[in-house]
Amino acid sequence: MVQVYEEWTQNLSHLGRPLETMTWAYQQICAGEDPWTGLGSFSHAWYGYAKDRRAALVNDPLVRPQKETEYTRRWAAFCAASVEFLCERYDVPCSDWVNDSYYQLSTPWSGNNSFPAITPDRMATTPPPFAKRNIFCGNRIFQNKYEMYAWTQEARAQGITDPAQVWAYARDKEIRIHGG
Incomplete structure (x- = not known):
């Protein structure tokens, strides 16, 4: 999918x-x-x-x-x-x-x-x-759901599999780029 x-x-x-x-x-x-x-x-x-x-x-x-x-x-x-x-x-x-x-x-x-x-x-x-x-x-x-999707894919490509850690990775990246 x-x-x-x-x-x-x-x-x-x-x-x-x-x-x-x-x-x-x-x-x-x-x-x-x-x-x-x-x-x-x-x-x-x-x-x-x-x-x-x-x-x-x-x-x-x-x-x-x-x-x-x-x-x-x-x-x-x-x-x-x-x-x-x-x-x-x-x-x-x-x-x-x-x-x-x-x-x-x-x-x-x-x-x-x-x-x-x-x-x-x-x-x-x-x-x-x-x-x-x-x-x-x-x-x-x-808020950019397209970027969040890409960042969750990026996290998975780095071997992160726990859903909470995937979300945390994407959220941290969002904050670094766009602010909290």
Whole structure:
């Protein structure tokens, strides 16, 4: 099964799927889709099937909705922060559109409509691209399950067989690379 998954993630070009860019994800949000559905699809592109085209995933600016609301404005800021964060983390050139003052929120937001509280932990751990836009979502945003899978495979290749030790190896690597 592992081999099938690896082969599937290696070559998805035959699917002919559209590139699920950040602009596309934001359009989905503005059309009423749950934000995490569009952002999840974008994440699958970023970490999976289009990781060789990351610059294309974030190059185009967001298209502002005809009827702007606090909801769409917050998610626009979140999308801009996400692009800056991911570009910094993965050394991808970041487009200038993310620096537009439009993407700065005047009041703090948790980055989550279901859990609006901004906790001290989130204030302390939020990455700078989010914090400077007044979004306090903590540092567990955009966890990369694709990397975790690769690191568990790496642990097994090194002869680690105990599941708890495999997980600890992958988690330690995640912390070293991305922080806790």
